[in-house]
Amino acid sequence: MIKAVMVINTLGKPRLSKFYEFQPAEKQQELIRHVYAVLSNRPENVSNFIRSLGSIFGQDTRLVYKHYATLYFVFLFDNSENELAMLDLIQVFVETLDKCFRSVCELDVVFNYSKMHTILDEIILGGQVLETDSVEVMKAIEEITKLESTTSASTLINKSIPSWWAR
């Protein structure tokens, strides 16, 4: 199963993290730092796998990452997943983001925190791969967005005030 998903920028700031086994907040931060330390030492154009992560993640945890512009997309998983398939799954995730935000960049990821989670949840549930077709994922995301806007219509007025008033 997939154990964790992380998006970290090239300076080591976490942008998204989801652990499919409970980890306390401090431990999460530690794990992210550890992963970043490993990744930042790797040169360009080398393989995308890291096998020896040390004891911090448990014995047979493997890591696949992909580097897009200023972001690392990282999947951690155990030996019941295929490495290349995980690499494809990162691709699916990023493709979906790209469709969702129209050529995604780090700022989109930063400001659309909960949407990121919604997208990820459509792809992975409980460490299991749920959907591998970004078109399908997009369909679900659009439905959810519609649902959100209709149910929050009543509160829209309330919300619009502070957005121009506050600053």
Add this chain to the structure above:
Amino acid sequence: MAGGPSLLDSLFQRSLEDLIKGLRLYVGDESTFISKAVDEIRREIKSTDQQTKATALQKLTYLHSIHGVDMSWAAFHAIELSSSQSFNFKRIAYLAASLSFDPSTTDVILLLTHQLRKDLSSPNPHEVSLALHTLYFISTPDLARDLTPEVFTLLNSNKGSTRKKAIAIILRLFELYPDAVRVCFKRLVENLENSDPAIVSAVVGVFCELASREPKSYLPLAPEFYKILVDSRNNWLLIKVLKIFVKLAPLEPRLGKKLVEPICDHLRRTGAKSLSFECVRTILSSFSEYDSAVKLSVEKIREFLNDDDPNLKYLGLQALTIVAPKHLWAVMENKDFVIKSLSDADANIKLEALQLVMAMVSEDNMAEICRVLINYALKSDPEFCNEILECILLTCSRNVYEIIVDFDWYVSLLGEMSRILHCQKGEEIENQLVDIGMRVKDARPELVRVGRDLLIDPALLGNPFIHPILSAAAWVSGEYVRFSKNPLEIMEALLQPRTSLLPPSIKAVYIQSAFKVLTFYLHYAISTEEVISSASQGVADIMHGAVQENSQFVRAGLVAENDSDDGGLNHRMLHRPVRDVSVESFEDMAVAHDWLSSTSFKGEPITEESIVNILNLVETTLGPLAGSHEVEILERSRNVLGLVELVREELPGYLVKREEDNDKGQRKTHEMIKLIAEAFSEELGPVSASSQERVPIPEGMVLNQSLNDLDAICGDFELHIPTSFSLGRSISSEKDDVTMSDRQGKEEFEPTESTSLLAEHRKRHGLYYLQSQKKESINDEYPPANDLKTGENADDKADDLIKLTEQSLFPKKKTNQAKPRPVVVKLDDGDGPFIPIKKVDSKDDLISGAVRDVLFGDEATASSSRTKKSDKSSSKRRQKDKLDIDKSSGPKEDSKFMENSELENANLRRSKRHSRGKEKKHRSNAKDRDEHEEGDKQKVSHHHGKHKSRQRAEGALTLAAQSPVIPDFLL
């Protein structure tokens, strides 16, 4: 604290976006901004306005997930918000819950049960999805038990997306509430035949996880998986099915025959690298006895290796590593590539290649490969250098140096490794040096030589990574000093000034070794003297003149010494005049003299001058250490100094036999030295790790008694343990006094129960307890020991290596070894540490037990429906079984129960097989069995006994069941 949130607060509330913007613009310490924001959130979250509350919770979740802010205090607010009518708020609440709730500590989780139940049965699929996600993250055994019925309903949902989500989460329910298996398993299996590949994929994913824990229970489902393997074209699905078969294959040998063809078909057909790699991995790891399949896989591997993508290269090498133990030819075929990969830019590829090179090592090519690898190590980065060293050390020491024939070579290789600049494998090399010393007698002279070379190099002392190796070298040189060509040299090396750079524990080894060397030296001096004198007496006729001359000379010398004040220490060559004769006679007698003959030190007989020199050396260097704060150093240097004092008493004329001695025999000191030397020359052998256990416990000794009572008595003593204390009379009194009084002051400060506090304090302020020596910047007046030869072209080297290994990698016919392999001492009961047998997790046991139960029940209901029996009884029976499981709390009983169910299972299978031909017989069988079940129901307590009687009745059947069960599923 402000009272409640005012209207203004909610009006001017910052949204998540504002918060993120603020964080990005904020100059200065991020944490102050965050703590301010959290204060704000604490106020806002209490708002009765849902919008305000939701925004606050959203911000908090963000801070928790990205910045690690604690939000356990907000758990209740999340639960409150989850009941909101608005989907948006509900989503925010559930996200907060799933990211922050800890199932083991968040106690308000149970309050969510009702809301989750409601949302799980909501008509809105997205609400259901939210609830499922949350359930996965926060479920506790109670929650799992309470919500199993809802999830069970969802397993049949007519919306594909909902159904697959319910399937994906079922695993967590099984884990937390094994009885859920009884309810859901059948429906889960039914979903395997769904037409929607996404649903099948989800089910297979669940089985893949289950099978990786306890594969045996899922063997009966093999036909279903086989069907998927043959029919499906979905790569994701196929990969998972292959993963399952890898788990099942070792349990059922006949699976291979059936599976190899379809897997090879996929391998030939597919263009997807992920699937083809999975096929290759499956074949190589599980079906490696099918040669044609292995050949096909190796072809695929070669494609991978020749690809430009480093990922495929890496995986290709990894696949070769899997195949190496069984089909080394596959690695040999690609050896050029493997060796070239040693200098790849990618660390992953390099490591994999290194593994493969080590797999190719054999007795014949060992030396060459190691030579080449060491050359690589010399010019690679520190990390990889150490990987190489570790691999060499590991391979060579495997199975008590099985692969090593020439230990002299290996020992000098170890010496060479120690001198590699980046070497950080000090401890391993240390262990092996000592281990070889103890195990392999014939390697000792070479060990001593290598040890000497390491010891006398002052530059090595500056490198803390090498210290453990030096410790081993010192130990070896002391223990086996009789093989040394020049003990004096070793003595000087052991006492050189730069040894002050060593940590105390190793310094202590140095001193102890110096003690051994000194003893040896003195003993040697005495023995040669004895040999000479006995020789001179024995061959009196020839020697008479010489001895006469000798003794005359000696006497003259003595007189002369006495004349010129004994303080002057007249250094005269006492033996010069008789040297020619004595050397000859010494040679003769040495053969007879056992101890002497075993020594390599055959230089000139020792003179008194050299003894005086060595004593002076010892005294000047160890004198100051006699006041050391390190107990080990202190004690050992005192030992040596004591010996020195003893010998000094009888100086000068130590070696000369005085007339009056002849009557008494030996002198006191001589006897003493002999005793010490004998003690040191006793053989030290390897000790088995388990030998301690074999020592019988003395009678009257109670080992199991609690020693807690002793605390009251020993409490005072324990106080002293952590601080290093000095027992010595203060020699460097000033310094000592200061520290002593210091310590006393400290002890007064510390409360009596301070041992733990002190430990904690040290842990926290460990920095201040570092050795001051280490902090000192060591001005290295010596050049570094190992200058790298730079400028060599790496590629050249790689080509060299290929050429070199060209001949050596192919197994040669064994040439007659010039030297036979020396004896290596091995222990009878194996040297490896005792590995406790891994216990299967009881939880997995429970799941698989339930699964077997259901699978069995499954078929039972199937057969009972054929015999038109009502379903009621079977469900009743299930409940009975549940009771049974609950009762059998101990693991033993549990396993017994499982055995039983397995037995029944086997019987069932058996009967099913029969049924193919004889429907009638099967029916009667089934009836028969149902009757038995009736019996079981009535006598649950006699459960096992009942089975036993049946065992006897169906003797032939049970025999078949007890031998490994071979179901006919695939035939």
